[in-house]
Every structure is written in structure tokens, then in C-alpha cells.
Amino acid sequence: MADRAFCPRCYEDVEFNTVKDTETIELDGAKYTYRIRKAICATCGAEAVHNPYRQEAGEAFDDAVREANGIVSLTIVRDLPKKYNIGKRPLSTLLGWGELTYSRFMEGAIPNREYSDIIKDLYDHPESFKALLLRNGEKIKPVAKRKASEAVDHALHNQYPDAVRIYEVAERMIDLAEGDITPMALQKLVYYAQAFSAILCDAPLFLQPPRAWAAGPVYGQLWHEYKHGVLIPDAVSRDDSPFSDDENDVIEGVYEAFGRYSGPELSRFTHSEEPWVEARQRAGAQDGDWCEEQISLESIVAYFGPIAEKYKIRSSDRIKHYVNDLANKPS
Known part of the structure; x- marks a missing residue:
């Protein structure tokens, strides 16, 4: 049975047509405009009463008031x-x-x-x-x-296709640090794990590009999750690890090489490397500016590939030779 509305002119329930309209109501000196749907009697053309549309209009007015006052709809x-x-x-x-x-x-x-x-x-x-x-x-x-x-x-997978994988890398770094790690340092360790896995493994640990924030490469979902500090995850044995042996070696090698440095020190390292520098330049960002420019995986591979050649990084235990040079660079 077709949906019906009450027509006050015909004084009976009738079939109706729907038209879209806007309505404006003034409340306490403020005007609120919102979209509504009206039921129009198919017989006489008068506006009919359709309760679902009345309820919908009430909620639309409520949302308009909320929006104007910064309250969630x-x-x-x-x-x-x-x-x-x-x-x-x-x-x-x-x-x-x-x-x-x-x-x-x-x-x-x-x-x-x-x-x-x-x-x-x-x-x-x-x-x-x-x-x-x-x-x-x-x-x-x-x-x-x-x-x-x-x-x-x-x-998260819909918004960040590699979200779960990035969390796994982050949790492994936290585990290696026994929880003694800052959110800034965690971001940079995950970044270097992505970079060196792209060079030393068959494929990078994940594909999502970081953003070139003022303090270095950042993965947005990690920032939101760990901005108030990190929590120690449940311990996972290597046998139960979501990573291959080669991936585990890279993660552990990155932690061994970079893990002794603080977040600000790691941030300084990334500021001397081309992927972050070039992303900021593309965006026209100055020192300290907010920047959402992506650091592409291509630029990461293009930079760290020659680094691996220069320092003969065929396995993760040689990453520390590159890090030692970074640490000794003048600020």
C-alpha cells in the first residue's frame, strides 16, 4: 500500500507528491534555515500532513541550531x-x-x-x-x-588502507622499547622501518605515505592514537609475529640503530634527508609551518636506495653505520 498523508482540505488520507523546500525559523533573534520535504496532496495540491516529514523537519531544525552553535548534530x-x-x-x-x-x-x-x-x-x-x-x-x-x-x-582500512599494518609496526617498536618511547620517536622509527624495508625486503612494510609535518614524517592515525603517550601492547612472540623473518630483522635493525636517540634527535635526522625536505619545498612550507604534503614512497626509495649502496647496507645490522654519520652531522 502506498504511503499516505492527511490532507486538511480534502479532510482524508490521500496519496501525495514530495517536494523539497527550505524553511527559515527565527529563534531568540537568530534565523535558522534548513532543508525540508513537503507532502503535496495529489488530488487538490494542498500541503498535506505526513508525520515522518514533520519529524524529519524537526530534526533538521534541531541540527541547524546545533550547527550554528558549534554542537554536534x-x-x-x-x-x-x-x-x-x-x-x-x-x-x-x-x-x-x-x-x-x-x-x-x-x-x-x-x-x-x-x-x-x-x-x-x-x-x-x-x-x-x-x-x-x-x-x-x-x-x-x-x-x-x-x-x-x-x-x-x-x-581505518577505508580511510588509511595500511592502518592495521602501521599499528603492528608501531606496537613492535613499543615492545622493543619496553614502553620507554615518546610519540615523536615512535613516528620516526616507523618511518625508518618503512624506508629500509622498501630497500631490504621484497616490498615495504606498508604503502601509506607519511606527511611532512614540521617535526618530521608523521602518520596521522599514529598521531591521533599516541598523542597522549604510548601503552605497552601485549607481548607477541616471533612465532606469532605478523611479519616475515626479513621484516622482523629490518624492524629490529632499525630499532637497534635509531632507538637510542630521542624524538627531537630523530626529527633532526629526518630534516637533513631529501624526502622530507623536498615534500616541504613542494608545499612551500617554511620552518615550523603546518604541512600536509605527502612524502611519496618513490622519493623514499630514491633517497634510501643510494644510501644503502653507499653504506653497503645489505642487511639491517649495517643501518647503524648510516645513523652514526647522521648523528655526527652538525645541526
């Missing part, structure tokens, strides 16, 4: 649990909020600015949700944690 509030396949109560628990807090937001309660910003960040950045799950995942049931973990990994 009701649509995003309701979509967030779907995106990460997590229930309202487990999500509240994961966030450290009251058990029914997120349920109230989904029913239309307006969050304060702090809670709103958290919801928007989690929705826009799967890496932020991944970090939250890593920090607080033990607070929810294992089944809920597993489902949310699978969903966020899927979202």
Missing part, C-alpha cells in the same frame, strides 16, 4: 554507534560517562561543548576511536570490544 550522535558497531551503554562506559548519558543524547538531549567535541572527533577520526578502545576497552564486555574493534579496523 543529532544525525552524527545517532550514527556514531552504528559506525563502530557498539551499543549506547557500552559506548558511554567506554567514554567514562554515565551509563545512560549517550542514550539521552540519542533521544535528543543536547550535549555540552566538551562532550560534543568528543563525539565529533570520534566520528570524524576512526583513529581516535581506536585509541579510546585501546585505553578503555577492558571496561566493556569482550564481545562488545571485539565487535567495535572489527568495525573501527574496517573504518
Whole structure:
């Protein structure tokens, strides 16, 4: 049966046509304009009452008010649990909020600015949700944690095709450092692992290019996950490692060669290397400028290939000879 609406002119339920329109409402001296759909009686042409469209218009007005005041939309509030396949109560628990807090937001309660910003960040950045799950995942049931973990990994793969692989490299570096590593140093160790694996293995550990940020190469999802510090992952034996023996050798060789240097020292090393320098130049970035320019894998291979030849790096245990020269370069 076709959907019907009540026509006040015909005074009966009628078939209708849908037209798109905009509506403007003034509230407390401010005007809010939003898109709506109207039901138009197919018999007389008058506007008919269709409850789903009325509810939709109410939500559109609510979203317009929220947007104008910098508050997350009701649509995003309701979509967030779907995106990460997590229930309202487990999500509240994961966030450290009251058990029914997120349920109230989904029913239309307006969050304060702090809670709103958290919801928007989690929705826009799967890496932020991944970090939250890593920090607080033990607070929810294992089944809920597993489902949310699978969903966020899927979202990350769509946004960052190598996301899971990059996390694996990062976790291996944290494991080798026994947790004694800063987020800046971790970024650079992952970068050098990518670079030398491209030269010493059949293929690089992952393909995602880093960005040429002011402090050196950075992988966005790692920055979001570890910006507040690193957590020691569960230990994984070499037998259970996701890496081949050659890949493990490169990761361990990079850590052995670079791991004794601080984040700022590693940042200084990358500032003397062509891939980062050329990416910044392409973007016209000056010292300290924000820059989202990618450092291409091609430029990494073009630079580190000759480095491997110069220092006779046929295996990972010779990477340290290159690093020693970097360390002795004047600032």
C-alpha cells in the first residue's frame, strides 16, 4: 500500500507528491534555515500532513541550531554507534560517562561543548576511536570490544588502507622499547622501518605515505592514537609475529640503530634527508609551518636506495653505520 498523508482540505488520507523546500525559523533573534520535504496532496495540491516529514523537519531544525552553535548534530550522535558497531551503554562506559548519558543524547538531549567535541572527533577520526578502545576497552564486555574493534579496523582500512599494518609496526617498536618511547620517536622509527624495508625486503612494510609535518614524517592515525603517550601492547612472540623473518630483522635493525636517540634527535635526522625536505619545498612550507604534503614512497626509495649502496647496507645490522654519520652531522 502506498504511503499516505492527511490532507486538511480534502479532510482524508490521500496519496501525495514530495517536494523539497527550505524553511527559515527565527529563534531568540537568530534565523535558522534548513532543508525540508513537503507532502503535496495529489488530488487538490494542498500541503498535506505526513508525520515522518514533520519529524524529519524537526530534526533538521534541531541540527541547524546545533550547527550554528558549534554542537554536534543529532544525525552524527545517532550514527556514531552504528559506525563502530557498539551499543549506547557500552559506548558511554567506554567514554567514562554515565551509563545512560549517550542514550539521552540519542533521544535528543543536547550535549555540552566538551562532550560534543568528543563525539565529533570520534566520528570524524576512526583513529581516535581506536585509541579510546585501546585505553578503555577492558571496561566493556569482550564481545562488545571485539565487535567495535572489527568495525573501527574496517573504518581505518577505508580511510588509511595500511592502518592495521602501521599499528603492528608501531606496537613492535613499543615492545622493543619496553614502553620507554615518546610519540615523536615512535613516528620516526616507523618511518625508518618503512624506508629500509622498501630497500631490504621484497616490498615495504606498508604503502601509506607519511606527511611532512614540521617535526618530521608523521602518520596521522599514529598521531591521533599516541598523542597522549604510548601503552605497552601485549607481548607477541616471533612465532606469532605478523611479519616475515626479513621484516622482523629490518624492524629490529632499525630499532637497534635509531632507538637510542630521542624524538627531537630523530626529527633532526629526518630534516637533513631529501624526502622530507623536498615534500616541504613542494608545499612551500617554511620552518615550523603546518604541512600536509605527502612524502611519496618513490622519493623514499630514491633517497634510501643510494644510501644503502653507499653504506653497503645489505642487511639491517649495517643501518647503524648510516645513523652514526647522521648523528655526527652538525645541526
